[in-house]
Amino acid sequence: DGGITQSPKYLFRKEGQNVTLSCEQNLNHDAMYWYRQDPGQGLRLIYYSQIVNDFQKGDIAEGYSVSREKKESFPLTVTSAQKNPTAFYLCASSSGTVHQPQHFGDGTRLSIL
Amino acid sequence: QKEVEQNSGPLSVPEGAIASLNCTYSDRGSQSFFWYRQYSGKSPELIMFIYSNGDKEDGRFTAQLNKASQYVSLLIRDSQPSDSATYLCAVISSGSARQLTFGSGTQLTVLP
Numbered sequence: 001d002g003g004i005t006q007s008p009k010y011l012f013r014k015e016g017q018n019v020t021l022s023c024e025q026n027l028n029h030d031a032m033y034w035y036r037q038d039p040g041q042g043l044r045l046i047y048y049s050q051i052v053n054d055f056q057k058g059d060i061a062e063g064y065s066v067s068r069e070k071k072e073s074f075p076l077t078v079t080s081a082q083k084n085p086t087a088f089y090l091c092a093s094s095s096g097t098v099h100q101p102q103h104f105g106d107g108t109r110l111s112i113l
Numbered sequence: 114q115k116e117v118e119q120n121s122g123p124l125s126v127p128e129g130a131i132a133s134l135n136c137t138y139s140d141r142g143s144q145s146f147f148w149y150r151q152y153s154g155k156s157p158e159l160i161m162f163i164y165s166n167g168d169k170e171d172g173r174f175t176a177q178l179n180k181a182s183q184y185v186s187l188l189i190r191d192s193q194p195s196d197s198a199t200y201l202c203a204v205i206s207s208g209s210a211r212q213l214t215f216g217s218g219t220q221l222t223v224l225p
Contacts, residue, residue: 042215104156
């Protein structure tokens, strides 16, 4: 089955700790995205990548880092510099061509211990 | 700042009625428009997309786009309790490298 797999589903972070959220896709999509969603709000873009070994900051990149070493994978690290990390994190991918929609993984819910 | 605005609701309609969800956007150069459905605690699911003026129908769903007035709407005919969810409007703006800008969503409740 083609799709986007995010893991883990739930994650807890201790003070001062970095944590990494996994996102893998087997849709052969060029573009991948990370969003953050806070309760009752829309999605805000953290980082995006349109091609392997290249990525750009979104609207709220501070306190986060990413890598894109393989087309299929786009992990997100939430660093200790992100002081309010509790949120629902969503990974998405698309073919990257104009008009093409983004499809989402099931998300990772991150909380602070 | 490119913005996408939606009424947050909640919007309640009786079962079998038509639900009308509206969205306005600020960037006149916006190219593509998407409606996602999000159930509580779940990830967004694509419902419709449209990029030409006019109507686009898919089953019980109709998306309407008016670029001159900068609004896009979603009509749900014969609403069912299973349609109860938050509906997110998303827009690809001009020069945005295919980035989606999301509205904050409209919560819809279909009453049995």
